[in-house]
Every structure is written in C-alpha cells, then in structure tokens.
Amino acid sequence: MKVAIASGKGGTGKTTLATNLAIMLSRAGEKVAYLDCDVEEPNGHIFLKPNIEKRETVYLPVPVVDQDKCISCRKCEEICQYNAIACMGKKTLVFQELCHACGGCYLVCPTNAISETDREVGVVEDGHAGPVGFAHGKLKIGEALSPPLVKAVKQRASDGFTVLDAPPGTSCPAVETIMDADLVLLVTEPTPFGLNDLKLAVDMARQVGSLFVVVVNRSDIGDDKTRKYCDQQRIEVLAEIPNDRRVAVCYSTGGLPIDGVPGYADYLLPIVERILGGAR
Numbered sequence: 001m002k003v004a005i006a007s008g009k010g011g012t013g014k015t016t017l018a019t020n021l022a023i024m025l026s027r028a029g030e031k032v033a034y035l036d037c038d039v040e041e042p043n044g045h046i047f048l049k050p051n052i053e054k055r056e057t058v059y060l061p062v063p064v065v066d067q068d069k070c071i072s073c074r075k076c077e078e079i080c081q082y083n084a085i086a087c088m089g090k091k092t093l094v095f096q097e098l099c100h101a102c103g104g105c106y107l108v109c110p111t112n113a114i115s116e117t118d119r120e121v122g123v124v125e126d127g128h129a130g131p132v133g134f135a136h137g138k139l140k141i142g143e144a145l146s147p148p149l150v151k152a153v154k155q156r157a158s159d160g161f162t163v164l165d166a167p168p169g170t171s172c173p174a175v176e177t178i179m180d181a182d183l184v185l186l187v188t189e190p191t192p193f194g195l196n197d198l199k200l201a202v203d204m205a206r207q208v209g210s211l212f213v214v215v216v217n218r219s220d221i222g223d224d225k226t227r228k229y230c231d232q233q234r235i236e237v238l239a240e241i242p243n244d245r246r247v248a249v250c251y252s253t254g255g256l257p258i259d260g261v262p263g264y265a266d267y268l269l270p271i272v273e274r275i276l277g278g279a280r
C-alpha cells in the first residue's frame with residue numbers, strides 16, 4: 001500500500017508527518033519503506049538518519065543527431081512538444097535540458113539520423129533507518145527536470161507499506177509522486193495561505209483521481225475556514241494536530257516528535273489506523 005503525503009505549499013509539516021508515520025507503521029510490526037520524493041530538497045534523512053548502503057546515478061535517454069544522415073526535413077522539430085530539437089539551416093540541434101525523453105523524434109525521423117545518449121539527472125541513495133527501508137533522490141544542480149528522478153525513487157517501493165514524501169506544490173514532481181498512491185494525505189494549516197494552497201492540492205488530487213483526505217497541522221492557530229471548506233467540499237479531515245512549540249524544538253534538532261513530545265503520537269493514531277485498515 002502506497003501512502004503519499006503532499007501539500008500545496010512548503011512548511012506545513014509534511015516531512016514531520018511522513019517520517020513519524022513511517023516509524024509508527026514499522027513499530028506496528030509492518031514492513032515499511034520511506035521514500036523522499038522531494039528530490040530538489042530532500043530532508044527526511046535528517047530525521048530518520050538512515051544508513052546509506054547504495055548510490056545509483058539516474059540518466060535520461062536523450063537524442064543525438066548524426067548530421068551526415070540528417071536531410072533537414074524538420075519532422076523531429078514538428079513532433080517535439082518541448083522545443084528540444086530544432087533545424088537551423090543544415091544543422092539539427094538538440095537542447096538536451098529541454099528534452100522530456102518522449103521518444104517521438106526517433107520514430108518520425110525518416111533517415112534514422114537520431115540515436116540515443118544518456119544525460120545524468122541525479123542520484124538515488126538507498127539504505128535503512130533501523131527496519132525502515134529508505135530512499136531519496138538528489139537532483140543534479142542546475143537540472144530542471146525532476147519527474148524522472150522521482151520515478152526512480154518510487155521504484156524502491158516496499159511490498160508492504162510505502163510512505164511517499166511528496167515535494168511541495170502541485171506541479172509535475174508532486175503529480176508524479178501521488179500518481180499511483182492508494183491514499184493521499186493533504187497536509188495543510190488553517191491560515192489564508194494554507195487554505196489557498198489546499199484548494200490547489202485538492203484540484204490536483206481530483207484531477208489525478210486520487211483517494212485523498214486532509215490532515216490539518218497546527219490546527220489551533222488560524223480560523224475555521226479550512227474546516228468549513230472541507231465540509232462544503234465533503235472532504236474528510238482525518239486528523240487535526242494542534243500547535244505545540246515542543247514539536248518545533250524537536251524538529252529543529254532533527255528529532256522525531258513521536259519520541260520527543262509526549263502525546264504527539266496520539267494525534268497520528270487515526271491516520272495509522274486508517275492506513276492499516278485500508279490494507280487489511
């Protein structure tokens with residue numbers, strides 16, 4: 001069972017929730033993997049402190065043109081939706097950073113002038129945090145295309161439970177993360193910004209067709225508009241976690257609140273029970 005933890009914006013407590021849930025599921029006797037899909041800024045390792053056992057470079061197949069075979073017919077340029085290949089006079093150029101590796105240009109080229117080469121997009125590190133399987137991706141500096149790396153991280157899913165820590169926002173990497181999750185937890189906080197971004201996250205989850213629920217973090221700091229919105233939209237609020245300075249202190253020292261803040265785990269129990277119930 002795959003559970004994705006997502007939010008429309010950063011700073012809602014997504015990683016705190018994801019890492020603590022992974023440990024709680026493991027302590028319930030389940031086989032668990034925690035996968036940090038926030039490949040631009042992974043930080044789950046700070047809290048889980050995994051032992052990294054393997055490091056794998058991830059490549060994207062991109063085209064390279066044999067100019068001697070190219071007849072400048074422009075068919076590759078016409079099919080490319082990303083402006084990643086263009087005919088300039090008698091030369092056909094590839095802009096590898098723009099290429100999404102869809103493979104279209106290889107198919108339409110009448111002279112087989114296009115072949116494949118590899119472009120490095122980042123690395124995936126695998127390991128364990130105690131009994132919890134761990135993996136995160138690290139996007140290469142300057143690289144803009146993160147979904148292929150997210151995909152590579154997701155290949156480390158457990159055959160038990162997998163907790164997917166999604167990147168913040170609602171763009172391609174977040175969509176790639178939640179795509180095939182059995183349950184998506186949308187983490188928000190009851191502030192005007194939080195509500196605005198929750199609405200975007202709800203739109204994303206609905207368009208993807210995900211089963212989703214809301215978790216309200218720091219539930220006592222704002223107003224009741226988030227709750228009213230969820231009621232109106234018939235969205236289930238599965239858990240509400242009140243603001244607690246001790247959680248922030250624990251976070252700032254790289255600790256897990258389920259161990260460092262008495263009572264914190266109780267707020268996560270409805271989520272753990274739902275996850276376990278969904279899989280049984």
Ligand code: SF4
Binds near residue numbers: 076083105
């Ligand atoms: S593989 Fe796809 S995205 Fe890349 S250059 Fe060819 S057509 Fe464009």
Ligand code: SF4
Binds near residue numbers: 070071074075087092
């Ligand atoms: S489709 Fe092939 S032959 Fe035509 S311009 Fe592109 S690389 Fe050249």
